[in-house]
Amino acid sequence: MLQLNRDTLIEAYRQMRTIRVFEDRLHLERPRGIIPGGVHLYAGQEAVAVGFCMNLGEGDYVASTHRGHGHSIAKGCDVKAMMKEIYGRQGGLCNAKGGSMHIADISKGMLGANGIVGGGPPLVCGAALTAKTLKTGGVALGFIGDGASSQGTTNESFNLAAVLKLPAVFVLEDNGFGEGTPSSYAVAGNVVTRAEGFGLRTYEADGADFFAVYETAAEAVRTTRAGEGPAFVYVRCDRFYGHFEGDAQTYRGPGELDDVRQNRDPLSLFRARVTEAALLGDDRLGAVDREVATLIDEAVEEATNAPKPPLSDLTKDVYISY
């Protein structure tokens, strides 16, 4: 098992727990009708976002998908500002102009969730091109879903990254479904050999196993940063909630969701591993749980009470100058 020190373990747990509670809370709050827009929840996939982002630094960029809360939190976006954004209030991370699907913080290297499936990979090539041209030593990492694997943009980005030898890492989170259709149906052939076909170095990891993800991520990022060209990582994981909030997931087979929650929960698997190996105790983990609960409570409270943006914001920031 990978040797991680205590602080790293606590940090990993904290981040995953924050994502989980954030998403669970949105699931609860949405039916109340205060949150104006749709959300696509990441619960169940936390180990992937955290495992990768813990291997990135300030000068590195990530791009995400419509299911972007987890990547945003893992890359260091402000949780309370994110909540305000989802609630459409002043103080939102995007000043209430983007909502859940366009959450971003360029200053933290988060190039945004994206409402267009496959919208991220070309932007990732761009950020990698910047890193290469300005010799920053940075890498750009694009999270994509199985749904994006056959988009033209995704495949063009693989080719482009390989041709231009860009420091880009593409992480495909196969959670089994592209919206309501299983990846086993919609993805022909094998996504790993597809990436190999473009000349990318490929890796695989089990998305429910934080340690496996972290170790694979470290290697993929290290080699990419060292100039070995772009990399592709295939991660098998599971989402607990529907494609979007309100999706009854009737496309799942009987007992499938129960099995996922029971056996494929990265948080319980992490907890079990660290307590069994006596790396962290339940007390310590419980303390993190309580801190995270407080944070999310406060975030919801503040977001609920935050003022709506003024109407004059409608026409702001279309251009820098016009």
Add this chain to the structure above:
Amino acid sequence: MPRKTIRQVITETLAAEMRRDPTVIVMGEDIVGGTGSKGQLDAWGGPFGTTKGLIAEFGPERVIDTPISEAGFIGAATGAALTGLRPVAELMFSDFFGVCFDQIYNQAAKLRYMFGGRAVTPLTIRTRYGAGTRSASQHSQSPYSVFTHVPGLKVVIPTSAYDMKGLLTQAIRDDDPVVVFEHKKMYDVEDDVPDDSYTIPFGEANITHEGDDVTIVAIGRMVLFANEAAAKLEREGIGCTVVDPRTTSPLDEDTIIECVEDTGRLVVVDEANPRCSVATDIAALVASKAFRALKAPIELVTAPHTPVPYAPDLEDAYIPSPEKIAAAVRRVMEDG
């Protein structure tokens, strides 16, 4: 004052801006030509020679031949702009926007707004438009109205070598995403162009001919045709003011309105298809803001609602001509 062609001016401007700012890079299909081959590098320097010589001065890190993946590299240019570069990407023919429009429409144009003003996207896309080269439907269109429609984009259509230098310089230095349209048939058009750098602000129309009777607003290459028509009409005793908006987004509404208020008559000339075009946009603007100044209905001289045909006579009939423009002017003169 040196004489330069539009082609020369484009190369000169790219080089000047790349010298001035190390974050400016140039990318696109065959903008060098020959990358990775055993033959001549810079074989093409762009399909119309507009980027020739740049790689010799700036090297392959800043002058990049891309594979044929518009979505990939236009998106990459967007991402690069977002993160500290100032890319000038070439979309070889504007007709190809179909394969990369999401990157322009949903990404580049909207990032600043969606991210609450916390993103800067200093992207320039150079692209080509216009009929007249017998290249038929998929290589001859003028889709600038589509881009003009999109909030967050700026659209620039220079009509002279002097204007190209000032507007392209401004486009590169501008921190918003800008699409610059180059007419395929105008690369050899010459003008007096200073060696010094200069910018022309967006949203400032140019008046290329003055007259008291009719205002002609023309787009792109049609400005040249409108000037021809105006010179001929002047000899017939009809005075035309020709307005070249230079940029359709932002649009110099004030100059257009003022000129119509002076003359009372408007003819709009646009080689694009007529539905939902820049021509209809300008006509609606004038009809709503200068209605009482109008002495006659507005005339639009445009292409027909067809794709661009191949056979030369058919293509020539598709493109508005100085004769068609003059006929429209005579009609509005008779009409009120």
Add this chain to the structure above:
Amino acid sequence: MAINAVTIPQWGMEMSDGTITAWLIDEGAMVAAGDEIAEIETTKIANVLESPFSGRLRRIVEPAGKTVPSGGLIGIVADDADADSDIDAFVAGFAVRAAEAGETNPETSTFLDLGVGRVHVVRHPGDGPAALLIHGFGADTSTWMFNMTALGAQFDVVALDLPGHGQSAKALGPDPVATLVDAVSQTAAELGIARAHLVGHSLGALCAVRLAQANPDLIASLTLLAPAGVGPRIDDAFLQGFVAAERRKELRGVLEMLVSDPDAVTLKMVNDVLRYRRLEGVGEALAALRAALQAMPQDDALAALKDIDCPKQIVWGRDDRVIPPGDGADLDGAPVHLIEGAGHLVHMEKAAEVNRQIVRLAGI
């Protein structure tokens, strides 16, 4: 036979044609050389055409409203003795003869690499003594478009674009006005001009005085047009407006301050100045000049003028709003000629009169 062709003149290097806006005398009327006979409009600005000949205006060949290329025939001045048939033949043959003569504009444009940097120079070579023309703030050699040909008949005319202006280098260095003065003296030296009749307009007049002060042997005569530095300051609203102007409308407002009749400011004039204003380095140069002028004592050149020992004169437009002329009293030994109906661009608005004054002072 004394059949004389009245033609559209060549005013400035860029002029290719002129529009006859009005004939000022009727066909058949007598005319003396120097009489104003037609108003001609160029794309840049309008001017009055004086008859080069005395006689009768026997034929108006082109009517008002017509646009004719430079050198094109517009009228015939002849004696009463000349037969109509001879005049017909002359008119018919004119275009052929003009083409055969192959007349070209004698003006030349060159670039000199001097200590102050690259300087653009326009010359109208002639047999007479050298005349050195120095333009003002924000202008260039094209300001002399109505003076070059007329003066070229009597002088070897040299006009330069001052540093920061026209096609000359834009950097002015730490002492902007000194750089302008140096540019003139270096130009004269480079062209082998040991002695010249100096004509300066506005800020250019200030430079001319400074040059005369430093280099008295160079100066044969001194004509100061709407001069800066001998009386009131250049109106700062003008300077400030010019520095700040970024768009055509703003600039038009500034340029209209320069002339007696605002309608005289044409679109081409505004566009030409706008093109200059937008060149890299121009904004900084003009701002630096404005600051230098503000820091300078108001009548910095007046005392120097008194000590300059050569024929001197000041010519001012009565309607000058940029440097108001006051009552027109003579200034310290330099006679002041006030011209009616002219603003700050007196040498353009009343070119013929100004040209006459320059020639007269030179004693030619």
